[in-house]
Amino acid sequence: DAGVIQSPRHEVTEMGQEVTLRCKPISGHNSLFWYRQTMMRGLELLIYFNNNVPIDDSGMPEDRFSAKMPNASFSTLKIQPSEPRDSAVYFCASKKTVDNEAFFGQGTRLTVV
Amino acid sequence: GESVGLHLPTLSVQEGDNSIINCAYSNSASDYFIWYKQESGKGPQFIIDIRSNMDKRQGQRVTVLLNKTVKHLSLQIAATQPGDSAVYFCAENSFGYGQNFVFGPGTRLSVLP
Numbered sequence: 001d002a003g004v005i006q007s008p009r010h011e012v013t014e015m016g017q018e019v020t021l022r023c024k025p026i027s028g029h030n031s032l033f034w035y036r037q038t039m040m041r042g043l044e045l046l047i048y049f050n051n052n053v054p055i056d057d058s059g060m061p062e063d064r065f066s067a068k069m070p071n072a073s074f075s076t077l078k079i080q081p082s083e084p085r086d087s088a089v090y091f092c093a094s095k096k097t098v099d100n101e102a103f104f105g106q107g108t109r110l111t112v113v
Numbered sequence: 114g115e116s117v118g119l120h121l122p123t124l125s126v127q128e129g130d131n132s133i134i135n136c137a138y139s140n141s142a143s144d145y146f147i148w149y150k151q152e153s154g155k156g157p158q159f160i161i162d163i164r165s166n167m168d169k170r171q172g173q174r175v176t177v178l179l180n181k182t183v184k185h186l187s188l189q190i191a192a193t194q195p196g197d198s199a200v201y202f203c204a205e206n207s208f209g210y211g212q213n214f215v216f217g218p219g220t221r222l223s224v225l226p
Contacts (some may be wrong), residue, residue, distance in 0.1 A: 004156070043157070043202065043216035056213060091156050100147070102214075104156030 004105035006092050012111045018080040021108045024073055025094030033102060034067055034077050035091040043091075049075065050097060082112045121200075123221040132190040134220045136203035139184065143205040147214065148177060148188045152199045160188070160201075190222075198224045 005024040013019050025032050034046040047057040052069045060067070064083070069075040079086055089109050095102040126132045138146070144165040149157035163170045163177045163186075170177050176189040186203050200221050204214040 042218045043204075045213050048213075059213075093156070100145070100162055101159040104158070106154070107156050 004092055004094050004103050006090075006105035006108050008108060009106060010109045010111075012113065013082055015083055015112055016081040017112075018078065019082045019086075019110060019112075021077040021090050021092075021110070023075045023077070023092030023094075023105060025075070025092070026103055027073070029094035029096055029103070030072065031095050031097045031102075032069060032075050033091075033093040034075070035093065035104075037089045037091060037107070038087075046077070079110075082110075084112045087111050121218045121221065123223065125223045125225055126193050127225050128193060128195060130193055132188075132193045132197070132222060134188045134190075134201050134222065136186040136188075136217050136220075137184060138186065138203070138205045138215075138217075140205060140215070141184065143215075145206045146177070146179065146186055147204045147206075148175075148186075149202045149204060149216075150197075150199045151202065151219070157202060193222075193224050195224050195226070198222055 004026055007022045011019060030051050033048040035043050036046055037043045044059055046059045047067045048055055049069045052072060065079055067077045087110055089107045091104050091107045093102040093104045147162045148160040150160050151157045161172045161175050161177050163179050165181060168179050174191045178187045188201060190197055200219040202216050202219045204216045206214045
């Protein structure tokens with residue numbers, strides 16, 4: 001298995017633009033997580049899905065952030081409009097609900113200028 | 114909210130020596146803990162886990178110790194190798210709180226030749 005696949009690996013955008021981050025979880029995994037990592041705040045859970053349904057989005061910082069999981073093999077995290085303080089590395093992770101180990105993707109480094 | 118760990122310390126060890134990485138947690142309701150390893154430019158990778166009904170668990174070259182009395186975790190790496198250089202995170206979860214793992218800020222381990 002190729003693992004969790006995220007795209008793009010790097011994204012540089014101007015303030016105010018829409019940004020869409022993409023994630024393909026490991027086949028057979030039914031839980032999917034979006035995390036944000038910054039030096040100041042470390043790793044923070046933004047939202048997680050179980051069987052494509054959002055379960056907990058309390059970590060989503062603002063209404064500018066939205067996440068979707070239209071099917072078991074694809075999820076997006078969208079920021080509209082983007083701001084410089086959104087600059088961070090965004091990770092997607094997946095696991096089987098019954099398992100404890102989550103597998104992380106390589107992350108998307110987002111820079112908003 | 115509850116937090117795990119307080120700072121991002123750096124630990125430098127000589128190749129071949131044993132390493133001990135520490136983590137403090139504050140949520141007394143946490144009953145499950147994971148150690149993750151994050152290499153530069155990669156996502157976190159599962160190392161070992163422990164439930165609160167245990168105080169020690171061993172893996173290959175790694176041992177996790179849990180002291181619930183003082184809410185402290187440690188990760189011991191035997192015969193540290195250059196490939197062990199990374200940032201190590203502890204993460205806690207209380208099953209009653211779903212899938213939201215709280216990550217500490219991490220410890221950077223540098224292995225000296």
